[in-house]
Amino acid sequence: MAKYMSMEHLRYVLFDVMEGEQLFKFERFQDHDKDSMNIFFDSIKDFSDQELYPCFREMDEQPAHYDNGKIVVHPALEKILPQTGELGLVAAPFDYEDGGLQMPLTFHTAAMFIAEAANNNVPGYPGLTGGAANLIATFGSKVLKEQYVPNMLTQEWGGTMCLTEPQAGSSLSDITTTATPSENGSYKIKGQKIFISGGDHEYSSNIIHLVLARIDGAPAGTKGISLFVVPKKRINGDTLENNDVLTAGDFQKMGQRGYCTTHLVFGENDDCQGWLLGEANFGLKYMFQMMNGARIAVGRSGVAISTAAYYASLQYANERPQGRRLTNTGQKDLSQGQTLIINHPDVRRMLFLQKAVAEGSLALMLQTALYHDLHMVSEGAEKEKYYFLEELLTPILKTYPAEMGQTSVSNGLQILGGYGFCSEFVLQQYHRDIRIMSLYEGTTGIQSLDLLGRKVTMKGGKAMMLIGQEMGATINEANTYDELKPYAKKLSEQMHLTTKVVGFLTGFAQKGEFERFLSDATLFMDFFGTIVLGWQWLKLATAAKKALVTGDKTQTEEFFESQIHTMKFFFKYEIPKTAGLAQSMMDTEVLTLKEEKELIL
Amino acid sequence: MKFLVCVSKTPETTAKIAFSGDGSQFETSGVNYIMNPYDEWYALVRALELKELHGGSVTIINVGPASNDAVIRKGLAIGADNALRVNAEPNSSLYIAKQIAEHAKTENYDVIFCGKESIDYNGSEVGAMVAELLDLPFISFANHLDLEGNLATVSRDIEGGIEVAEVETPIVVSAAKGMAEQRIPNMRGIMMAKRKPLSVVEPFDFADLSVPVHFQLPPEKGGCVYVDGENMDELVRLLHQEAKVI
Ligand SMILES: Cc1cc2nc3c(=O)[nH]c(=O)nc-3n(C[C@H](O)[C@H](O)[C@H](O)COP(=O)(O)OP(=O)(O)OC[C@H]3O[C@@H](n4cnc5c(N)ncnc54)[C@H](O)[C@@H]3O)c2cc1C
Numbered sequence: 125m126a127k128y129m130s131m132e133h134l135r136y137v138l139f140d141v142m143e144g145e146q147l148f149k150f151e152r153f154q155d156h157d158k159d160s161m162n163i164f165f166d167s168i169k170d171f172s173d174q175e176l177y178p179c180f181r182e183m184d185e186q187p188a189h190y191d192n193g194k195i196v197v198h199p200a201l202e203k204i205l206p207q208t209g210e211l212g213l214v215a216a217p218f219d220y221e222d223g224g225l226q227m228p229l230t231f232h233t234a235a236m237f238i239a240e241a242a243n244n245n246v247p248g249y250p251g252l253t254g255g256a257a258n259l260i261a262t263f264g265s266k267v268l269k270e271q272y273v274p275n276m277l278t279q280e281w282g283g284t285m286c287l288t289e290p291q292a293g294s295s296l297s298d299i300t301t302t303a304t305p306s307e308n309g310s311y312k313i314k315g316q317k318i319f320i321s322g323g324d325h326e327y328s329s330n331i332i333h334l335v336l337a338r339i340d341g342a343p344a345g346t347k348g349i350s351l352f353v354v355p356k357k358r359i360n361g362d363t364l365e366n367n368d369v370l371t372a373g374d375f376q377k378m379g380q381r382g383y384c385t386t387h388l389v390f391g392e393n394d395d396c397q398g399w400l401l402g403e404a405n406f407g408l409k410y411m412f413q414m415m416n417g418a419r420i421a422v423g424r425s426g427v428a429i430s431t432a433a434y435y436a437s438l439q440y441a442n443e444r445p446q447g448r449r450l451t452n453t454g455q456k457d458l459s460q461g462q463t464l465i466i467n468h469p470d471v472r473r474m475l476f477l478q479k480a481v482a483e484g485s486l487a488l489m490l491q492t493a494l495y496h497d498l499h500m501v502s503e504g505a506e507k508e509k510y511y512f513l514e515e516l517l518t519p520i521l522k523t524y525p526a527e528m529g530q531t532s533v534s535n536g537l538q539i540l541g542g543y544g545f546c547s548e549f550v551l552q553q554y555h556r557d558i559r560i561m562s563l564y565e566g567t568t569g570i571q572s573l574d575l576l577g578r579k580v581t582m583k584g585g586k587a588m589m590l591i592g593q594e595m596g597a598t599i600n601e602a603n604t605y606d607e608l609k610p611y612a613k614k615l616s617e618q619m620h621l622t623t624k625v626v627g628f629l630t631g632f633a634q635k636g637e638f639e640r641f642l643s644d645a646t647l648f649m650d651f652f653g654t655i656v657l658g659w660q661w662l663k664l665a666t667a668a669k670k671a672l673v674t675g676d677k678t679q680t681e682e683f684f685e686s687q688i689h690t691m692k693f694f695f696k697y698e699i700p701k702t703a704g705l706a707q708s709m710m711d712t713e714v715l716t717l718k719e720e721k722e723l724i725l
Numbered sequence: 726m727k728f729l730v731c732v733s734k735t736p737e738t739t740a741k742i743a744f745s746g747d748g749s750q751f752e753t754s755g756v757n758y759i760m761n762p763y764d765e766w767y768a769l770v771r772a773l774e775l776k777e778l779h780g781g782s783v784t785i786i787n788v789g790p791a792s793n794d795a796v797i798r799k800g801l802a803i804g805a806d807n808a809l810r811v812n813a814e815p816n817s818s819l820y821i822a823k824q825i826a827e828h829a830k831t832e833n834y835d836v837i838f839c840g841k842e843s844i845d846y847n848g849s850e851v852g853a854m855v856a857e858l859l860d861l862p863f864i865s866f867a868n869h870l871d872l873e874g875n876l877a878t879v880s881r882d883i884e885g886g887i888e889v890a891e892v893e894t895p896i897v898v899s900a901a902k903g904m905a906e907q908r909i910p911n912m913r914g915i916m917m918a919k920r921k922p923l924s925v926v927e928p929f930d931f932a933d934l935s936v937p938v939h940f941q942l943p944p945e946k947g948g949c950v951y952v953d954g955e956n957m958d959e960l961v962r963l964l965h966q967e968a969k970v971i
Contacts, residue, residue, distance in 0.1 A: 678754070
């Protein structure tokens with residue numbers, strides 16, 4: 125079987141670089157340890173090898189589709205979906221009292237990453253089920269919890285998040301789905317939701333939709349949005365009965381075609397009942413809890429796909445002979461056989477780029493999840509610190525692996541030459557699959573507004589100050605090794621540049637020129653995302669150097685040398701981009717603000 | 726019924742194998758270990774299936790250091806009831822077999838399972854030695870085992886067909902592919918395994934009869950040589966002078 129991820133690298137980042145074991149000393153996670161996590165990862169890898177990877181291509185070739193009022197998905201999901209529940213992939217992060225296993229998100233994310241690298245069509249199903257169940261467990265009444273959570277944690281029932289409507293995508297303040305109070309305490313739901321992932325299929329006996337809707341008479345905008353539990357089949361005693369949730373169609377997509385995307389109509393026959401979750405008009409706030417988790421999950425998908433693509437390209441580059449290396453005379457020695465393409469500098473550059481993006485993003489993913497866990501279990505000032513760090517990194521994790529993941533997979537496809545464009549090879553599928561990551565769960569544009577408009581400025585720039593301290597700690601550690609000093613210096617220069625750019629841009633906000641302040645938010649995302657990745661790479665390389673120096677090696681020497689080399693690659697080929705971006709952002713010329721005369725013709 | 730499953734820890738199949746300079750030590754850095762697949766997928770799972778059918782208990786035994794506990798815990802996570810580790814650094818199959826036999830001789834196991842071989846040394850020795858030391862029947866490479874009362878029906882592939890044997894328990898069986906199907910442990914099982922008994926005993930005193938002195942890797946496989954389709958003379962030359970096959 126082709127390699128699609130590296131267990132060694134995952135373990136290295138998780139245990140040696142992030143020191144994930146630190147979490148087990150907290151009471152919440154004390155029943156876990158390194159050995160049990162490694163057994164769990166091996167289980168997920170076996171499951172992925174045996175069940176997920178073998179049908180990855182087929183799910184693309186025989187996509188989920190709408191047929192006669194029903195969504196038809198790949199038949200392998202009949203066996204796979206219950207297995208995800210059985211293995212614990214849904215229940216893992218939940219509280220014991222809700223039937224969960226209190227696993228840190230960091231480790232759950234690592235496990236889901238393995239599955240996702242094998243087949244990115246699948247983890248969305250248990251992922252959304254877990255997200256929906258989490259909202260019910262957190263904000264639902266005892267009755268709602270008892271009715272829904274147990275069957276969701278086994279993945280017998282699926283779950284979805286229903287936000288988007290035809291006229292309300294990025295801007296949720298415009299949703300129009302309505303909720304009318306009924307006498308029995310439930311609400312009558314009426315409206316349409318589009319693009320709903322995992323919205324319907326035959327391999328879950330019920331699907332629990334978490335629907336954003338407006339209670340009659342609620343205030344306009346986001347302040348009038350509430351959240352409802354709307355099952356496909358409602359519970360009536362011991363039986364399930366139809367709840368007037370109609371599947372009106374599906375969306376045929378360019379990628380991730382095994383993961384169904386549906387159009388749902390609620391209350392076409394005036395008989396769709398929903399149950400209010402938490403308090404009225406707090407729906408969006410609650411939903412954000414799920415969305416943050418979902419954003420981390422989308423980042424994870426970007427990491428997983430770029431990782432799988434890297435290994436596919438690497439294998440090809442190691443097998444494909446083409447051309448000859450230049451000799452010192454500048455000529456090719458035609459008496460020599462052809463060389464493997466991995467020996468050409470340009471192919472090596474592309475492979476290093478793929479590796480730098482995939483492995484650096486993996487570190488960012490685990491770093492963000494670690495902050496999440498530390499926020500959950502710490503107290504006082506520490507708790508606040510980790511909250512800010514997680515909030516700051518989440519939009520970057522949602523975006524960097526998606527955007528740079530596309531560049532990385534595209535380079536991976538390039539390595540295959542013309543074969544990369546052909547359906548016989550898998551690269552074109554990764555290329556199509558990864559494209560969604562910068563769209564759903566808030567587009568790159570929306571994430572960038574969130575990063576610059578909210579996260580950078582919140583509490584007087586507290587999150588930026590804290591991330592500066594984290595980067596400073598990495599720089600200090602790197603500075604203890606001569607080989608790493610030049611890179612530590614470069615990172616600290618990047619931090620100074622960030623301060624300058626942020627100072628320049630926030631100047632507009634202070635003057636009340638908010639549109640100008642945020643007009644280049646996406647450039648800022650690219651800029652700061654690159655610096656954050658540079659920080660992660662310095663961290664990866666420092667841990668590798670430490671292992672080489674102390675001789676405390678969990679991996680081979682080449683493994684550690686490869687980490688240090690890839691860090692150098694990142695600083696040589698990626699970090700310099702930030703200078704150009706900074707220049708554009710601090711250029712006083714204004715070209716993208718809408719003016720009276722339209723010049724986009 | 727009482728089942729004993731002998732398990733060993735082996736490097737993962739993809740592990741890069743290297744030895745220290747003088748060839749006396751296996752280079753362990755960067756090597757990930759697993760439970761020997763024949764022990765895990767076939768021996769242990771069949772023992773669990775038989776326990777589920779007939780009742781009883783499944784015990785895992787390993788002769789090795791504390792770092793083997795992770796592998797033992799995986800066996801408990803898959804479903805074994807308890808485990809025993811003989812705290813030693815074994816250097817030979819006979820040493821391991823002696824330790825296992827020493828434990829088993831007073832425990833009245835109905836079936837003692839081991840894998841058909843371990844995927845590191847591929848010796849296929851321990852099972853036969855345990856049987857000999859306990860004076861029990863031994864059936865190697867079994868891919869099917871049913872029990873009815875104290876009658877075991879065991880089959881195995883032989884050249885051109887299948888051999889079926891009937892034998893009275895207690896027996897020692899080495900399990901091959903086909904005996905059962907891998908069970909992937911789930912997280913709940915993994916957590917519960919921590920609460921199952923894993924006892925550690927000191928080894929029975931026994932002086933090894935043989936000592937490994939040296940390991941060496943096989944010669945590296947030659948790379949692939951690509952010959953231009955038009956260049957038949959070169960192909961003939963290579964086959965004649967270098968490969969020496971014509
Ligand atoms: C395959 C798939 C699965 C999905 N799954 C789900 C799901 O399970 N549940 C769910 O509720 N939704 C889901 N979605 C919907 C998804 O979240 C939306 O498509 C996304 O949020 C963008 O909304 P939109 O498509 O309406 O685009 P629009 O909001 O119309 O955006 C179009 C463009 O305008 C930009 N833009 C919009 N507003 C602004 C602004 N204020 N400032 C700057 N730029 C702006 C965007 O960045 C984008 O480039 C899914 C979508 C797809 C394609």
